[in-house]
Amino acid sequence: MSRSALLVLADGRFPAGGHAHSGGAEAAVAAGRITDAASLEDFCRGRLHTTGLVSAALAASAALGADPAELDAAADARTPSPALRTAARRLGRQLLRAARATWPSDELDGLARRFPKGAHQPVVLGLTARAAGLGPADAAHCAVHESVSGPATATVRLLGLDPFDATAVSARLAPEADRVVERAVDAARRVAGEGVDALPAASAPLLEILAEAHAGWSVRLFAS
Amino acid sequence: MHLDHAPAHHGPAAVSADVTRPDGARRALRIGLGGPVGSGKTATVAALCRALRDEVSLAVVTNDIYTREDAEFLRREAVLPPERITAVETGACPHTAIRDDISANLEAVEDLEDGVGPLDLILVESGGDNLTATFSKGLVDAQIFVIDVAGGDDIPRKGGPGVTTADLLVVNKTDLAPYVGADLGRMAADARTQRAHLPVVFQSLRDGAGVRDVAGWVRERLTAWTA
Ligand SMILES: Nc1nc2c(ncn2[C@@H]2O[C@H](COP(=O)(O)OP(=O)(O)O)[C@@H](O)[C@H]2O)c(=O)[nH]1
Ligand SMILES: [Mg+2]
Secondary structure, three states: OOHHHHHHHHOOOOOOOHHHOOOOHHHHHHOOOOOOHHHHHHHHHHHHHHHHHHHHHHHHHHHOOOOHHHHHHHHHHOOOOHHHHHHHHHHHHHHHHHHHHHOOOHHHHHHHHHOOOOOOHHHHHHHHHHHOOOOHHHHHHHHHHHHHHHHHHHHHHHHOOOHHHHHHHHHHOHHHHHHHHHHHHHHHHHHHHHOHHHOOOOOOHHHHHHHHHHHHOOOOOOOO | OOOOOOOOOOOOOOOOOOOEOOOOOEOOEEEEEEOOOOOOHHHHHHHHHHHHOOOOOEEEEEEEOOOOHHHHHHHHOOOOOHHHEEEEEOOOOHHHHHHHOOHHHHHHHHHHHHHHOOOOEEEEEOOOOOOOOOOOOOOOOEEEEEEEHHHOOOHHHHOOHHHHHOOEEEEEOHHHHHHHOOOHHHHHHHHHHHHOOOOEEEOOOOOOOOHHHHHHHHHHHHHHHHO
């Protein structure tokens, strides 16, 4: 495990397309569900324990060497909204481009050949972690961090929320995020014996529904 | 690395600025158009499409800030078949999408080459931004910065990366100069000072002045690219 490589991968400025996505925050702001730091924290906590957990387990599993195609199918099955599946593949493709340039590896090249239009982002994230010499917990940490920091930074832009308050939300959720990582890695370790059904399938129906509505808006700041 | 890397360029293929496509063919020349909101970037893209579409195979990527209006405008004007025009969403930060994190734009460019290629030229219009927004060399091979006389005739004097370093500076809407009291002579002199030998075109899409010069500059770039 290289902490420095982990920081490179987890950096919000890592150029993998995330800046154009709000993690559901834009739709939640419009629906009046996020209005301030407190409601942002509730939103992020919900995301952490659903999308965050599932993404982290997928990423950890990919980092442990599970078959990417099986993981990608498992991600599909855990993402009811077509708009979110499209967004996840798009982000996966963008991450793969950045990862291949940053940590060239045969495994990443193989993934690009197998999924020319992109695999689910957490799957790519796990393989990127491998290419960077990182382990399953590192991959899971990146996934849960993104699941919270994405909506938090988007809300700064959408609501003009005080950036210190938004960052404090991420910090307050950190201990919970650590526990989610442990659960995700435990599940991922079971995949070798039990198959991808060992992965968690926590879902957030409202995120899925709002994402479908958001995809139909003609005026929006974020792609998802 | 395996397969398809470009000469004088190591690392994985088709990642960003590589000059060959995965199949070994030379990719399209990419030209970026940047500049403040409303300066005439989309109108310049439309004019370029009309001037060049019978000579070369081309496509357009637009980067709108919160709508797809530029792409829709270009489709409505029928400057190109609709499948040759793609809109990228930029998440409230147009300069990020063309400079700091170019992933979505590279994807759009690749999809156009895959879908409607082979292409000779792809025009990438940035979402209107401030005077510091320039394109990454990983995304475009050359860039045009479009300002207009109504935005203030002191913009060339103020400089900034767009005005100073763009491969071509277009000062648009010269037809409006008399109405806004813009001093074109002063703008030209200031631009010369800021840009040394780099070219400047004064253009009006209303009366057609300069339109041929901008298209001519793009043709020269194309010739150099394919040489
Ligand atoms: N008078 C005048 N108007 C122009 C000219 N070029 C563009 N416009 C108008 O300026 C407005 C903004 O142009 P647009 O191309 O959308 O700007 P963009 O935001 O830079 O893409 C539109 O209403 C155009 O018709 C010009 O040369 N002269
Ligand atoms: Mg425009």
